[in-house]
Structure formats: structure tokens, C-alpha cells
Amino acid sequence: MKDQIYTRRQIEGLIADGRKIIIIDGQVLKADAWLPFHPGGDKSILHMVGRDATDETRALHSAETLVFMRKFVVGRIEGKWDNFLPPIQGGQFRKSETDEQEEDIAEETAAESSSSSSSTASPSPLFEPVDGLRERRTTSTSSVSSLSLLDELDRSLKPTSMDDITSAQIASDLAKYPSLSPLTQRHIVEKYHELGLRLQAAGLYNCPYSAYAIEAIRYSIIFSAFLLCLRYGQYALSGAFLGVFWHQLVFTAHDAGHIAITHSYHVDSTIGIIIADFLGGLSIGWWKRNHNVHHIVTNSPEHDPDIEHVPFFAISHRFFSSLRSSYYDRVMDFDAVAQFAIRYQHWLYYPILTFGRFNLYVLSWTYLLSPTQAPRRGPAWWHRYLELAGQLFFWYWFGYLTVYRSIPTISSRVIFILISHMITAPLHVQITLSHFAMSTSDLGLTESFPQRMLRTTMDVDCPQWLDFVHGGLQFQAVHHLFPRIPRHNLRAAQKYVKAFCEDVGIPYAIYGFGEGNKEVIGRLSEVAKQVEIFEECRKHAAKELVEGHQGH
Incomplete structure (x- = not known):
């Protein structure tokens, strides 16, 4: 078989x-x-x-x-x-030849049965020939209904300028990156496989456990500082240390989620659950479900949940057409709220990310309580229950013992919660930094995995002594090519990836932290201006359409 x-x-x-x-x-x-x-x-x-x-x-x-x-x-x-093209992305597939033959026979039988029927009922308008429908509509233009006017308006409000922007962006990518010919892309894939073998031979998949020992010491010192300040009533400072603790923990949870620590699925998953759920209140299972899709369809407006932040952010004009998210199974409406917020998104970027952690709580509980998202059977069946236990433990020690029992006043509690959560904002900036300014174009089915990852992802340059602040997330281009390499080895892997890019002719995008932020703000500002253009086109198209109908 x-x-x-x-x-x-x-x-x-x-x-x-x-x-x-x-x-x-x-x-x-x-x-x-x-x-x-x-x-x-x-x-x-x-x-x-x-x-x-x-x-x-x-x-x-x-x-x-x-x-x-x-x-x-x-x-x-x-x-x-x-x-x-996969069905989830809109791919259309023909049934097998046997099934098609059976359908043809069924249709012929149905047609014969219909022709021999003695029924004289009028044909349903649903099945009226197109020409007949067009003729009926032409003879009744003076009584156009408000519904048909709205339908026509919807069809008219897709400005050509938006299509021109899409075409220009695709043309720009085609000019900057290697040819999409199968021969060229196969060459890139072969070189990518050779690169993987070189990284393995260099021992870069081996976990540097001593580095994690240092991480554990750092975590313990920060957590102790949080408890000490809490004990002596320095609630604002205590919240700041707790926020730094959460910020640092996420990096190891990220490694565990990619099975990059012990390379054992269940061991790393357990480490991830202890860190993310028990200590951080976030679901590692939700993160894996979200993050795996992100790694496969990176920067696709229709499919990548990591860039689907409407109504608050849009990094592509394609969101203006109310795209349907294949991840969330819903239409991301480009409504009045989105039009307003995205027009000012370059100003709202940092304030909104400051409160990003609260949204992660909602997404975590939605995942864990959903009847379909978390696996109920299979090798990971028990992960959900361990995560739920972790969530209860987190809200007991953080919500009850810390916030409720240890902080005496409501105002101090509010300050503590806000500061502890706002301190994690640089993490959310770091996560978005490597993708928001990069390409969102769809170059088709022949583009190879390594080229697509490097076209949609950038690295952030920083001194080696600052690596612990960025937690390995500054090497996103390297990470997207080899997500199971432990983050402490990504700096060493970067030089191999740069050489690979030079060899195959793929541009390697790398910016300093400040430059990277400028690129992101620049992209958000650019899309915000496109919203204004889009709205002007809508108003102009609506005016022409209404005046045209009044002319009849």
C-alpha cells in the first residue's frame, strides 16, 4: 500500500x-x-x-x-x-474521474426526468437564464431598489489604486528576490538543506544547558526582588520587577514551545506549561497553535494570525477589503472603528502594545475552554488539563495572594497591575518588529520555504551583551529558517545564514533596534495614509453612483 x-x-x-x-x-x-x-x-x-x-x-x-x-x-x-493551493486558502479541486462520471450520469438522469414532467409551473427566477435576468433589470431601472443600489455600491468601492499598490508591491519583490522559476527555487532549497547539515555539524542544535542555568539564576534574582519590594510595600517597584520577570520568562517558554531545549516533545512541553501557565498565566497550547500557523504562512494578511490585528492595526492595504481570516474563521470587518484607528495607528502603536498582555489572557482562556481548539485525545491529551491547573495556580498566587491579600488598597492594586503588565510592552514590540515592516505580498506557489521566510522576516542587530534583553527574538530571520535551534546559538548560526543568502542571492534584512522601529512606524504611517486615499475613493465612487442613478 x-x-x-x-x-x-x-x-x-x-x-x-x-x-x-x-x-x-x-x-x-x-x-x-x-x-x-x-x-x-x-x-x-x-x-x-x-x-x-x-x-x-x-x-x-x-x-x-x-x-x-x-x-x-x-x-x-x-x-x-x-x-x-490548499482548500483553506481558497484552492479549487476537481473530483476524481470516477466521481465525475457518476455525477454526469446523475445529471443526465435528472434532466430526462425533468423533460418528461407534465408540470407547467413558471420557472423559478433562481434558475432564469442570465440574459433573461439582465433584460428584466434593464427594463426596470427606474425602480432600482435600495438593496440593489447598495449591492452595486459595494461592487464599485474597490478602488483601482488599491490594486495598483498590490501590483507595485509584488513587482518590487520580484525585482529584489531571486526568480520564482522552479529551477532557481530548487537550487535555493538544495542550498538550504546543505545549510541545515552545516548547522547540525557545528553542534548548533545542541542545547547549551549552562546558559539556561544562568537564566534560572537571573529569574530567581528578579522574582526575589519582586517579593522583597512587595513585602516592604513598594508596590510600584514590585510590579516593575514582576513585569521584568514575565518578560524574561517568555524567551525560555518560546524555546520550549519549539522543542529547542531538550528536543523531547513532552519534556519541553511540560517546561513550557510550567513557565507560561503556572508562572505567567498564558497558555502555551494557544501559543503553539497560533505560532505554528505564523511560521508556515508568515505575513499573509488572510492567514497569519500574528499580523491580523484589525481594528487596531493593519500593515497592508489588503485589510481594507474586509478579508476573511482563515485562522479565526471570521471576516475582519474594515468598519468605522477600524477606519478611524488605523488612520492613527502609527501614533497608537506603542500605547496599544503597552496593554497587549491583557489580550493574551483572553486568547489563552478562549483556547483552553474551546471544545475544538485544544486536543482532547492523542499524545497531548493531558496538556490541556495541566494547563488548566496551571491557570488556576497562577490566578491563585497572582490574583489572590499577591494582588488581593498582599496589597491593601484598590489604588495600589491598580498601580501594581498596570505597571507589571506595561513593563512587558517591549516584548510585544520585539515580536512585531521583525515582521510588520516586511513584505506581505503573495508571490505564488513556486516560492520556496527559505525564500518566503527571508522575504517576510528581518533580524534586529544589537551588541552581544544585550542578547538577554532581546531573548533571541532579534534573530527572527535565522529562527524562521531553523526554529528548533536553541536561542543561545542563534547568533552563531547567523553568520552561516548570511553566507547562504549571499550564495543564493536573497537579500538579508537586518536593522538596528532604532532603525527597525522606524521601519515599522513608517509602514504603519504609510498604510494610514492609504486609508485616507481609500476613503476618498469610496466617497467619490459613491457620489458618482448616486448621481448616475438619479440621472435615470
Whole structure:
């Protein structure tokens, strides 16, 4: 069975029937049975349906998981694979030839039955020929309903200038980055694989446990300072130390979420739960579900949850058309609130991120209480229950023992909560910094994984002694190529990645922290100006449409 050779047409038919078919190392995997149990969520798998997911899968999974995946192999392909657009991204698939033949027979039978019917009922307008509908509408233009006017207005309010911006951005990327020809992209992938082998040979996947020992000492000192200040009634200072503690903890939780510490899934997951849930009040399971999708469809406005912040932020004009998020399964309405907030987003960027942690609590509980998001069975079935225990523990020690029992007045409690949460703002800036100013263009199905990661991600340069402040997140370009490398080794890996980029001709984006912030603010300001243009186009189109109808 696993030696069966599948043609492209057969795989298309299987996907049309709802099968979750993925290509990895020339093997055909049917992931239907695994979809509900995948610890990283179903969305990351759905974005790989119909695609060669070899590089994405290797980058995000441990060696033991790659071995486990073999149980889902149903066959293999011959030659190179040309990607389909996954159904979750709007891909259309033809059913298998057998199914099509059966449908044709059914349609012919239905047609014969319909022609022999003695019914004389008038045809339903739903099935009226298009020409007939057009003729009826032409003869009744004087009685255009308000509903049809609104429909026509909606169709008219997609300014050509927005399409021109999209085309210009794509053209800019095509000019800056290597050709999308299959030959060029295969060359890049081959060099990327060689780079991975060099990093392994250099020992950069090996965890520097001594570095984590230093981290543990730093965490203990900061947490002790928080408790000491709390004990002596210095609530504002105590909150500041707690915020720094949370800020530092996230970096190790990030490593654990990528299985980059011990490289054992359950051990690293447990470390991540203890840090994120028990000590930080955030769900590591939610973060994995979100972050895995981010690593696969980086900077895609329709699919990457890490850049889907409407109504507060939009880093692309494409959000103006009220895109549907495949991650959140809802339309991100570009309504009046969004139009106002995004017009001033370059001013609101830092104030909003200052309170970003409160939103993470909501997302964490939404994930843990959802009947579908967190796996209920499979190898990670117990993670949800451990996370729930961690959440209760967190709110007991933070909410009850610290805020309620240890701080006497409401005003002091409010100050403590606000300061402890606002101190983590640089983390949210750091997270967005490496992507908000980068490309959001879709260059098609032939673009390779390494080129897409480097086109949508930038590094932030800083002195080595400041690495503990940035926590490895300043090496996002390196991290996106090799997410399982421990963060303490990313600086050493950077020189290998730079050499790779020079070899294959991919620009390596790196800015200083200040420059990076300027780039982000510049992008937000640019999109804010596009909102004004968009609104002017809307008003102009609406005026022309109304005047045109009044002329009738």
C-alpha cells in the first residue's frame, strides 16, 4: 500500500473528496486521522494540504515526530511536485474521474426526468437564464431598489489604486528576490538543506544547558526582588520587577514551545506549561497553535494570525477589503472603528502594545475552554488539563495572594497591575518588529520555504551583551529558517545564514533596534495614509453612483 504511486490527478481527486493529503520527502501522507489530535492545532496541517511540506515539517518537528509521521504514509509520487493551493486558502479541486462520471450520469438522469414532467409551473427566477435576468433589470431601472443600489455600491468601492499598490508591491519583490522559476527555487532549497547539515555539524542544535542555568539564576534574582519590594510595600517597584520577570520568562517558554531545549516533545512541553501557565498565566497550547500557523504562512494578511490585528492595526492595504481570516474563521470587518484607528495607528502603536498582555489572557482562556481548539485525545491529551491547573495556580498566587491579600488598597492594586503588565510592552514590540515592516505580498506557489521566510522576516542587530534583553527574538530571520535551534546559538548560526543568502542571492534584512522601529512606524504611517486615499475613493465612487442613478 505504501509503495503505491499516486498521480497528481489522483491526489487532486482525493483532496476534492475532503482528504488531507500532504507530500513529504516524496511520500504521500493522509493526515485525516491525525488532524483532531495534532498538538500544534489543525490549521497548520490544513495550510499544507496539496503542498510539498517537506521543509516546513522538518523545520518545526523533532526527529521522533518525523518518524511517527510515517504511519500516515499511503503511497509516494514520482518526480518533483507542483504545489496545489490548499482548500483553506481558497484552492479549487476537481473530483476524481470516477466521481465525475457518476455525477454526469446523475445529471443526465435528472434532466430526462425533468423533460418528461407534465408540470407547467413558471420557472423559478433562481434558475432564469442570465440574459433573461439582465433584460428584466434593464427594463426596470427606474425602480432600482435600495438593496440593489447598495449591492452595486459595494461592487464599485474597490478602488483601482488599491490594486495598483498590490501590483507595485509584488513587482518590487520580484525585482529584489531571486526568480520564482522552479529551477532557481530548487537550487535555493538544495542550498538550504546543505545549510541545515552545516548547522547540525557545528553542534548548533545542541542545547547549551549552562546558559539556561544562568537564566534560572537571573529569574530567581528578579522574582526575589519582586517579593522583597512587595513585602516592604513598594508596590510600584514590585510590579516593575514582576513585569521584568514575565518578560524574561517568555524567551525560555518560546524555546520550549519549539522543542529547542531538550528536543523531547513532552519534556519541553511540560517546561513550557510550567513557565507560561503556572508562572505567567498564558497558555502555551494557544501559543503553539497560533505560532505554528505564523511560521508556515508568515505575513499573509488572510492567514497569519500574528499580523491580523484589525481594528487596531493593519500593515497592508489588503485589510481594507474586509478579508476573511482563515485562522479565526471570521471576516475582519474594515468598519468605522477600524477606519478611524488605523488612520492613527502609527501614533497608537506603542500605547496599544503597552496593554497587549491583557489580550493574551483572553486568547489563552478562549483556547483552553474551546471544545475544538485544544486536543482532547492523542499524545497531548493531558496538556490541556495541566494547563488548566496551571491557570488556576497562577490566578491563585497572582490574583489572590499577591494582588488581593498582599496589597491593601484598590489604588495600589491598580498601580501594581498596570505597571507589571506595561513593563512587558517591549516584548510585544520585539515580536512585531521583525515582521510588520516586511513584505506581505503573495508571490505564488513556486516560492520556496527559505525564500518566503527571508522575504517576510528581518533580524534586529544589537551588541552581544544585550542578547538577554532581546531573548533571541532579534534573530527572527535565522529562527524562521531553523526554529528548533536553541536561542543561545542563534547568533552563531547567523553568520552561516548570511553566507547562504549571499550564495543564493536573497537579500538579508537586518536593522538596528532604532532603525527597525522606524521601519515599522513608517509602514504603519504609510498604510494610514492609504486609508485616507481609500476613503476618498469610496466617497467619490459613491457620489458618482448616486448621481448616475438619479440621472435615470
